[in-house]
Amino acid sequence: MDNRKKCLSREDPLWARARKGTLPDGFSGWDLALADGWTVAHEAASRGKLPQGFSRWELADESGWTVAHEASRTGSLPEGFDRWELADRHGCTVAHEASCNGPLPAGFTAWHLADRDGRTVAHGAALCGNLPEGFRWWELADRNGWTVAHAASGKGHLPKGFAAWDLADVNGITVAHAAAMTGHLPAGFSRWELADDAGWTVAHVAAACGRLPEGFSRWDLADDAGWTVAHVAAAYGRLPLDFSLWDLEDEDGRTVRQAAENPLKPN
Numbered sequence: 001m002d003n004r005k006k007c008l009s010r011e012d013p014l015w016a017r018a019r020k021g022t023l024p025d026g027f028s029g030w031d032l033a034l035a036d037g038w039t040v041a042h043e044a045a046s047r048g049k050l051p052q053g054f055s056r057w058e059l060a061d062e063s064g065w066t067v068a069h070e071a072s073r074t075g076s077l078p079e080g081f082d083r084w085e086l087a088d089r090h091g092c093t094v095a096h097e098a099s100c101n102g103p104l105p106a107g108f109t110a111w112h113l114a115d116r117d118g119r120t121v122a123h124g125a126a127l128c129g130n131l132p133e134g135f136r137w138w139e140l141a142d143r144n145g146w147t148v149a150h151a152a153s154g155k156g157h158l159p160k161g162f163a164a165w166d167l168a169d170v171n172g173i174t175v176a177h178a179a180a181m182t183g184h185l186p187a188g189f190s191r192w193e194l195a196d197d198a199g200w201t202v203a204h205v206a207a208a209c210g211r212l213p214e215g216f217s218r219w220d221l222a223d224d225a226g227w228t229v230a231h232v233a234a235a236y237g238r239l240p241l242d243f244s245l246w247d248l249e250d251e252d253g254r255t256v257r258q259a260a261e262n263p264l265k266p267n
Contacts, residue, residue, distance in 0.1 A: 014040055021049030030056050030067075037061035048076035057083045057094075064088035072098040084110050084121075091115035099124035103132065111137055111148075118142035126152035138164055138175075145169035153179035165191050165202075172197035180206040185213075192218050192229075199224030207233040219245055219256075226251025234260035 014032060017023050018040045030041035038061045044050050045067050057068035066086045071077045072094050084095035092115050098104055099121050111122040119142045125131045126148045138149035146169045152158045153175045165176040173196045179185045180202045192203035200223050206212045207229045219230035227250050233239045234256045246257040 010034065015043050018043040019047045019049065021047070021051075023051075027051075030054075031059055033061075039067065041067040042070050045070040045076060046074060048074045050076065052078070054078075057081075058086055060088070064090075066094065068094045069097050072101060075101055079105075081105075084108075085113060087115070091117075093121065095121040096124050099130055100128040103130045106132075108132075111135075112140060114142070118144075120148065122148040123151045126157055127155055129155065129157045131157065133159075135159075138162075139167060141169070145171075147175065149175040150178045153184060154182050156182070156184040158184075160186075162186075165189075166194055168196070174202065176202040177205050180211055181209055183209070183211045185211070187213070189213075193221060195223070201229070203229045204232050207238055208236050210236070210238045212238070214240075219243075220248060222250070228256070230256045231259045235262070235264045237263050 014023075014029070021044065023040075023044070031039055033039040039059050041050065041054070041056055041059050042061065048071075050067075050071060057071075058066055060066045065088050068077065068081070068083055068086050069088065077098065084098070085093055087093045093113050095104065095108075095110055095113050096115060096119075104121075104125065111120060111125075113121045120140045122131065122135070122137060122140050123142065131152065139147055141147045147167050149158065149162070149164060149167050150169065158179070166174050168174045174194050176185065176189070176191055176194050177196060185202075185206070193201055195201045201221050203212065203216070203218055203221050204223060212233065219228060221229045228248060230239070230243070230245055230248050231250055231254070237260075239260065246255060248256045
């Protein structure tokens, strides 16, 4: 914490004037702050009331949350803002914050900026559906290998024609697995055999989550323990009414019928 002069409380008239945008022309006390470092500039930014030409974007509270972060949160960053790399103590940059508050400006290129866990700006934009048309850096990954494509697939934000379904995290969980969990695989998807490190295929995930498409037929796909897609669907009560392969066995001889007789709690 620095030695800035502190306002005593939010009851100080400065806070009300900052919120209303009625601070005098030429005001220079933007760094006056509460005990937690929240400045007059933060307060003005929280209401979108920073003046034209404001430049002290780096002012930060004790958590490292800058005035620029707050202005991004309220959608009041000015046109031409370029201090995207300013970061809080967790490495969350202004660009990370902006990525979920709406599309980043045309021409933005710093998609690789990452927080302490390796999550990039592109991950945030992917989760919120704010990646631009033509985005191509799907392989950008966090520390666990979870890519931008994984983030987008779980929310249904992958573009039509996406093909890199086999991009995998450190556990072998592919982009297709992530999409299967939430029912966002495209119509006509065929790469059901893609498997994670335990041999759990995309079809196994879709079966457990009740996301297999009508007409699915690859019931005999098995994981490393011989547990088939049919066994998973049976155990979770997900089999279709016309299913007939009740005597299909896993490697221990347990049938699909037996799996159905001992159901698991659905996800």
